[in-house]
Amino acid sequence: MRSLYLRIYLTVVVALALFALVTGWLMQRHFEQERTRNEGMLRERALAWVELLQRSLPDAAAPEPAQAQAVHEWSAKLRLPMALEAADGRRIVTSESFQRRQEDDRNMRARVQAMPLDDGRTLLVYRPGLARGAGPVRGVPPPPPPWWAPPRWMDGANMALLMVVLFVAVAAGAWPVVRRLTHRLESLRRGVEAFGTGKLDHRVQIEGRDEVAAVAASFNRAAGQIETLMRSHQSLLANASHELRSPLARLKMAVAMLDGADNAQFPALRREIDTNIGELDQLVDEVLLASRLDARADALSRERVDLLALAAEEAARVQAPAQGSAQSVPGDERLLRRALRNLLENARRYGGGEIAVEVADAGARAELRVMDRGPGVPEAFRDRIFEAFFRMPGHAEREGGVGLGLALVRQIAERHGGAVRCQPRDGGGSCFVVSLPKSAPA
Numbered sequence: 455m456r457s458l459y460l461r462i463y464l465t466v467v468v469a470l471a472l473f474a475l476v477t478g479w480l481m482q483r484h485f486e487q488e489r490t491r492n493e494g495m496l497r498e499r500a501l502a503w504v505e506l507l508q509r510s511l512p513d514a515a516a517p518e519p520a521q522a523q524a525v526h527e528w529s530a531k532l533r534l535p536m537a538l539e540a541a542d543g544r545r546i547v548t549s550e551s552f553q554r555r556q557e558d559d560r561n562m563r564a565r566v567q568a569m570p571l572d573d574g575r576t577l578l579v580y581r582p583g584l585a586r587g588a589g590p591v592r593g594v595p596p597p598p599p600p601w602w603a604p605p606r607w608m609d610g611a612n613m614a615l616l617m618v619v620l621f622v623a624v625a626a627g628a629w630p631v632v633r634r635l636t637h638r639l640e641s642l643r644r645g646v647e648a649f650g651t652g653k654l655d656h657r658v659q660i661e662g663r664d665e666v667a668a669v670a671a672s673f674n675r676a677a678g679q680i681e682t683l684m685r686s687h688q689s690l691l692a693n694a695s696h697e698l699r700s701p702l703a704r705l706k707m708a709v710a711m712l713d714g715a716d717n718a719q720f721p722a723l724r725r726e727i728d729t730n731i732g733e734l735d736q737l738v739d740e741v742l743l744a745s746r747l748d749a750r751a752d753a754l755s756r757e758r759v760d761l762l763a764l765a766a767e768e769a770a771r772v773q774a775p776a777q778g779s780a781q782s783v784p785g786d787e788r789l790l791r792r793a794l795r796n797l798l799e800n801a802r803r804y805g806g807g808e809i810a811v812e813v814a815d816a817g818a819r820a821e822l823r824v825m826d827r828g829p830g831v832p833e834a835f836r837d838r839i840f841e842a843f844f845r846m847p848g849h850a851e852r853e854g855g856v857g858l859g860l861a862l863v864r865q866i867a868e869r870h871g872g873a874v875r876c877q878p879r880d881g882g883g884s885c886f887v888v889s890l891p892k893s894a895p896a
Contacts, residue, residue, distance in 0.1 A: 462632045462636065463628060463629060463632045463633075466624075466625075466628045466632065467625050467628070470621055470624050470625065470628075471621060474617040474620060474621050475617070477617070478614065478617045503532075503569065503579070504569045504570075504571070504577070507528060507569070507571075507577055508571050508572060510524065510528065511524045511525070511528070511538075511571075511577075512524055513573060514540070514541065514573040514574065514575055518546050518547070521538060521546055521547060522538075522546065522547035525537075525538050525546075525547045525549060525577075526547070526549055526550075529549040529551060529552070534551075534579055534580065534581070535549055535551035535552035535553075535554075535555050535579070535580035536549045536552055536577065536578065536579055536580070537549065537552045537577075537578040538575060538576070538577055538578070539575060539576045539578065540574075540575055541573070541574030541575055546575075551580070552578070552580055555580045559580075562580070565580055565581055566578050566579070566580050566581075567579050567580075567581055638661055638662070638666045638667075638670075639666060641658060641659065642658050642666070642669060642670055642673065644658075645657070645658035645670075645673065646658075646673065649677055654677070654680065654681040654684055654685075655681060656677070657674045657677060657678075658670045658673055658674060660674070686842075702730075702734070704726065704730045705727060705730045705731070705734075708723050708726045708727045708730070709727070711723055743792070743862060756784045756785065756786075756894050757784070757785070757786075757787065758782045758783070758784060759782060759783055759784070759785050759786075759787045759790055760780065760781075760782050761781045761782065761783060761790075761813045761820055761822055761890075762776070762778055762779070762780045762781060762813045764787070764790060764791060764794060765778070765794065765811045765812075765813055765822065767791075768791065768794045768795055768798055768811070769798065769809075769811040771795075771798070772798050772799075772801075772802055772809060774798065774801075774809035774810060774811055775810055775811070776810075776811040776812070776813075777810075777811075777812055777813075778812045778813030778814050779813060779814065779815050780813075781813050781814075781815060781820035781892070782820075782892070783820050783870070783890045783891065783892055784870075784891075784892075784893065784894040785870045785890065786870075789866045789869070789870075790866065790870070790890075792862065792866065793862065793863045793866040793867065793888065794811075794822065794824070794888075796859040796860065796862055796863050797824040797859075797860075797863060797886050797888070798811070798824060799859060800824075800859055800860060800886075801824055801825075801826040801828070801884075801886075804826070804828045804829070804884075805826025805827060805828040805883065805884070806826060806827040806828040806829075806883065807827075808826060808827040808883075809824070809825070809826050810824075810825045810826075811823070811824055811825075812825070816889065818891060818892060818893070819872070819889050819890060819891055819892060820889075820890050820892055821887055821888065821889050821890075822887070822888040822890070823885055823886070823887050823888075824885070824886045824888075825879050825883060825884070825885045825886075826879070826883045826884055827879070827881075827882055827883040828883050828884060830878055830879075830882065830883055830884050831846070831876050831878075831884050832846075836875070836876045836877070839860050839876060840860050840861055840863070840864040840874065840876075841861060842858055842861040843858065843861075844861075860874075863886075863888070867888050867889070867890065870890055870891070871890070871891045871894075872888060872889050872890040872891060873888075873889050874886065874887065874888045874889070875887050875889075
């Protein structure tokens, strides 16, 4: 069977059938044992009655009125219909209750227990419980059964009928529960298949709060991450292929001009080739780093990094001052150094020659600030400059760059649980703020 719901349902039904059969067999066996035990107890009680009555009744030589009086008294005391027969079978006395039973009960013979006495007489006692199916007799209630005794209607046929009804009821009730569960699993399977065909925006519906709902939620989260990763890689590949064309075209032109160049032109062409090769190398390096950050978001090392020492080392490379308070954050020192270096390189290109680095305490976070005195970033572009391959109008022609530096800064900050923002600097220029948590995320 390929359908999971059929396997689950049939497993429930078969287990229920086995339970019903075993339970019915055990109950029937228990009832038979109790009936046998009960009958043995009744026989012992009857023998005790015989002994008691034999000692209490007048002997056979006593006058019959005396015998009749004694039988009437014991019938009233025990609340049982009684009759007494002589040794020759002649009826000596019949109690009023016994007489009524003879007139009303068709199964009288089956319910009368004969108790022979030692002197040859026979005491007849009417007992309703001796015949199966007999109900209580008016005026003569039967002795109460023990708590463990089965009900009178619980015979083999009724037991089988009860088991069948129980089986049908549970089987009918289990069907919608099992079908609903497997229906949600089938919906999840269809969602996975749709996602696998390329529908990256497809999500499954989350129903309930059980394990199946948890699996559906996990699938939706994974699908969202995969979709973001795929879209990012597609955009990265498309933009990288576009950016590669410009330096390659310049390289092709410079190489073509080498054949007819004289000694005066050769140094300039060589510098152009070196510049284009460096730009290509930078582009490839940043594209590979961006891909690694997307593909291995949780593979960062988590060592303590001294931001002030890191800022002082990198600021010294561009002859910029670094100041502030000592702050340490958990993270990957190599990636944090790359983010700071990209910010300093961006400030060197567009910052007007005046650069400053500052490390500040912001409560549960530490802030790394890179400030310049350039023309600043218009408010409309303060968020877009962190997009991959985005460059403000006119900057690419004047300053070069591939448009991935600030995008990498944002990726590195987010992988460390932080963020980056651009804000205006007092007195003119821009201030790029990288905010990082002081403790590792849970």
